[in-house]
Amino acid sequence: MAGISACHxxxxxxxxxxxxxxxxxxxxxxxxxxxxxxxxxxxxxxxRFEIELLQQLANQIGIALSQAQLLEAEVRQREELARxxxxxxxxxxxxxxxxxxxxxxVTSYLQLLEKRYQGKLDSTAxxxxxxxxxxxxxxxxxxNDLLSYSRVSTRGQPFESVDAxxxxxxxxxNLKIAINETGAVVKYDSLPQIMADASQLTQLFQNLIxxxxxxxxxxxxxxxxxxxxxxxxxxxxxxxxxxxxxWLFWVRDNxxxxxxxxxxxxxxxxxxxxGRGKYPGTGIGLSICKKIVERHGGSIWVESEFGKGSTFHxxxxxxxxxxxxxxxx
Ligand code: ADP
Numbered sequence: 001m002a003g004i005s006a007c008h009x010x011x012x013x014x015x016x017x018x019x020x021x022x023x024x025x026x027x028x029x030x031x032x033x034x035x036x037x038x039x040x041x042x043x044x045x046x047x048r049f050e051i052e053l054l055q056q057l058a059n060q061i062g063i064a065l066s067q068a069q070l071l072e073a074e075v076r077q078r079e080e081l082a083r084x085x086x087x088x089x090x091x092x093x094x095x096x097x098x099x100x101x102x103x104x105x106v107t108s109y110l111q112l113l114e115k116r117y118q119g120k121l122d123s124t125a126x127x128x129x130x131x132x133x134x135x136x137x138x139x140x141x142x143x144n145d146l147l148s149y150s151r152v153s154t155r156g157q158p159f160e161s162v163d164a165x166x167x168x169x170x171x172x173x174n175l176k177i178a179i180n181e182t183g184a185v186v187k188y189d190s191l192p193q194i195m196a197d198a199s200q201l202t203q204l205f206q207n208l209i210x211x212x213x214x215x216x217x218x219x220x221x222x223x224x225x226x227x228x229x230x231x232x233x234x235x236x237x238x239x240x241x242x243x244x245x246x247w248l249f250w251v252r253d254n255x256x257x258x259x260x261x262x263x264x265x266x267x268x269x270x271x272x273x274x275g276r277g278k279y280p281g282t283g284i285g286l287s288i289c290k291k292i293v294e295r296h297g298g299s300i301w302v303e304s305e306f307g308k309g310s311t312f313h314x315x316x317x318x319x320x321x322x323x324x325x326x327x328x329x
Contacts (some may be wrong), residue, residue: 012038019044021051023058027065035061072306093154096146107136145284149269152200152291159296164191164249169224171206178213184222191228192247194316200292205251207285208312212253214279215310225252231315246298246317257306267300279296289314 004012004020012020015319025032035058037050039090093293110133121129165188172179172186179186186209194201209224216222231248258266258273265271267290272283289312293300297317 015230017021018042019046021046021054023051023055025058025062025065027062032062032065062068089150089153091144092150096143096150099143100140100147103136103139107133107140110136142282142284145282145288148203148286149291151286152288152295156295157199158199159195159197160209161193161203162196164196164201164247166226167196167198167201168205170202171209174202174206175209175213178210182213182216182222184213184216186224186226188226191226191249194247194318196296196316197292200295204289204292204314207289208251208253211285212251212255214281215255216308217254217256220254223254223258226250227252248313248315250311250313252309252311254309257308258302258304258310259306260304263302263304266302 010258017038017040019042023035025035032248035044035054037054085206102247110129114129114133117125168188168191176183205226209226212224213222226249228247231246248297262273266273267286269287270283271287272279290300293314298315300312300314302310302312
């Protein structure tokens with residue numbers, strides 16, 4: 001046992017070791033440990049092949065250890081992200097829910113002021129009260145929209161087989177007044193049966209069609225076309241689930257269109273491209289659409305020709321594993 005200290009030899013003798021081959025397990029230049037081969041039957045000279053084989057094994061162990069550590073760090077990060085997302089959602093829900101009560105109080109006392117002191121205050125005071133009522137009403141709309149935003153994940157229903165055409169028809173029925181008032185024409189063909197949360201699918205269609213009506217061109221009645229097709233390769237390129245087949249839906253309008261540089265911004269919460277005076281709204285509708293589509297494992301984007309119209313596309317995967325995982329999460 002050449003080159004081995006006396007105490008090491010004594011230790012090996014305890015286990016009847018007659019031949020000993022030791023190679024380091026390296027992990028990014030640091031020695032993580034040793035890989036040792038023992039022979040107890042009789043002493044031996046280790047061949048070059050055996051030494052190299054053991055070293056290669058030790059190298060593979062080093063790589064496997066590094067990968068395991070990376071994986072562990074990634075899992076920890078993902079868990080942390082999921083936890084902070086859940087906290088944020090809970091915060092948004094509690095904040096918007098609990099803000100409703102004091103706001104209701106502000107609104108009712110303002111209305112009381114308006115009623116009780118009608119004709120007794122000067123015009124400036126009346127104007128101030130009207131501004132305050134308007135502000136409170138806007139805040140109520142914002143809070144309600146924020147609540148719907150956070151409810152996409154907190155109150156989502158399990159996915160089931162849904163007739164997309166039926167969901168669309170509910171959305172159209174809900175928008176009947178706006179459709180009649182503007183003379184909008186809504187066209188659609190056959191739509192598929194998909195795995196989805198039925199009421200969220202209706203909400204998605206409804207938000208997109210309501211926008212198509214709201215952002216119409218002056219003196220041009222809205223023409224809205226809804227369709228779906230099994231996704232082709234070029235469409236899959238926009239989707240994160242590249243290998244799974246999916247349904248591509250579109251809602252096309254002939255409205256004011258969107259300048260290309262704003263194509264992504266409009267899906268961010270509270271982002272609007274117009275003042276409230278021209279087109280009312282809170283800037284939450286499309287972020288709700290995005291959240292609904294992402295909850296279903298799909299993606300959403302817009303293609304538009306400014307001044308001529310927009311087409312909103314969204315995908316819903318057919319891959320049931322994605323959906324099952326989502327339900328469990
Ligand atoms: P809101 O409708 O309350 O403004 P959204 O989140 O639904 O909020 O939309 C964000 C912005 O995207 C809108 O303010 C508008 O500028 C733009 N937008 C959405 N849909 C359309 C559309 N169909 N045509 C043109 N612009 C649109």
